Amino acid sequence: MKRSDLTRIPVVKALLVNRWPQFILRIVALAGFVVAILAGLLGTPVGSRNLSIVFVWIAWWALLILAAVPLFGRGWCTVCPIPMAGEWLQNGALLGPRKRETGDQRSETSSNLQSLVSSLRLRPWPKRFRNIWLQNGGFLLLALFSAVVLTQPMVTAVILAAFLFLAVGAALIFERRAFCRYLCPVGGFIGLYSQVAPLEVRVRDTAVCAAHTDKTCYTGNENGYGCPWGVFPGGLIKNTYCGACLECLRTCPHDNIAIQIRPVGADLTVARGRKLDEAFKAFIMLGSAVVYSAVMLGPWGWLKTTAYSVGSLAWLGYALAFLLLILGALPGLFYLATWAGTAQRGNRRALRQRFTANAYALVPLGLMAWIAFSLSFVFANISYLWPVMSDPFGWGWDLFGTAALNWTPYLSRVVPALQTLVLVGGLAWAAGTARKIAAEKRGGTAVPVIIYCFFITVGLLWLLIG
């Protein structure tokens, strides 16, 4: 399929290059973020009456997983408020890059803050952590406490604040958006799933990049920062670590950056750059979708109470089972499936490579599992949004006259059918991807991986519409 470049449309390009549209969206997001923290700290402890829970875990989550990730990949990261403060400090400016100072201007343009920050020597992120294992761990940790995190406004607030704090801290010690790239537990899975998005940032002509010795997209110039994600756009082959921050669009003097519409899932069949940490991210996400479906949407009260009673013996058992499933059973069985479908079974290294490669077939499966899970969760609970908009803290306010609106599930007759379509579609998508990945190597078959995906799908169907 020919890719069409959105930046060829002048209005689109102008809107993307101009800093204001993105800045305004980010400011709005930042305001929402701060209000969510305040509501969590000061408002009612009843989750469904507190803006922090309803805003973050129902509204934001719905937008993220049902729209932003599948359609725009890292579109959320484009407007995410979490790294803003750190970026301001690093850049010494709210909008636009640091002024390049000439000698005699220095005293005028440098504020105290700026000189303070310039005196910090930002380090590159340590080599051994240049992967997403930390993000994998962070997500697992949050997932273990999810029953509490999702229901206690105070806990949600503390976690949101910790995100901000860590992001600023990382920005004062390390170069660029280190938090986003290596720490943010959300960013990790957004990156994994952004590989399926029908949009990509790429360069138009790599020869132009090769000839451009300055590589301003990486180093920055008067029009924008050097890539905040530490990625060289000329080398992009996948969406995973491109934060879609649009800086390269601003800094490239040769107009060589394109934002293209492309076939969905295009990155999954790019054989290069597949990694074990990403493969495990796929297992973690798929497994969490299964566990969440059972714990939160299943009919088992004891399971919910267990997941909620953090620290108790029962909870320890739950945590152990959770980790064993996600880090043991799921990858273990997948390894078996890989083994059964490989020609060179004796070769450990080749087998491990195939394992990693095959795991990319679980990306569409996992994303669709999350969408199916979220469909019932979100439509059943989004009506909590109207009262908390009027009464964000649960203090009896009525800002918009919607405080008294009753909870009512939406679309309860259609949601199960939608979930079916999503899950079966995800299975077909995963199976097709598995075939393409298997065909990369001589003499492999995707049949065992497809069967694995089938069983996961049947399990999810049973949990969600059974």
Add this chain to the structure above:
Amino acid sequence: MKQQRLWLLFIVAIFGVAFAPLPLGTAVPTSRTVRLEASSFEFSPAVVAVNPGDQVTIELAATDVMHGLYLDGYDLEITAEPGQTAVLTFTADKTGTFRFRCSVTCGALHPFMIGKLKVGPNLLLWRSVALSLLAVLFFISREPLFVNREPLSVVRKPNAEYEIRNTEHGIRNTEHP
């Protein structure tokens, strides 16, 4: 030709599986009463099965705090004060499996307080499992079953002319015309 017939077969099968009318069982409708105990955060019993056409009376007893019951698909709701019982009567005229949820904020896990009402067989589930099976068969039928065949399709070749390494993170360029 053979390919086309296979496609046609699959498409017919998909529609058959998705929409074919199936008998719904022959049980004579009766009226039945189910007592549901609601406590934070579960219904007991959590799964209730009735036959299509039954006249169902649900007695919802809230044992600790106030709880409610909202029945998906039927869009019916009742609430029960603590220690009291509320009654809901309806005809189970829609078949399938329906979630019911607590409709009164009763504590932290309230949004997850969920049970199931089964009215006859869960055709949606069976149909979707059959559809999954069809999808899997479709892809498997196009895949070598044994592992010693030639690769099926040509893999995109990396561009040999330019290879730019991302100095920091080792991302390399492959696909550009």
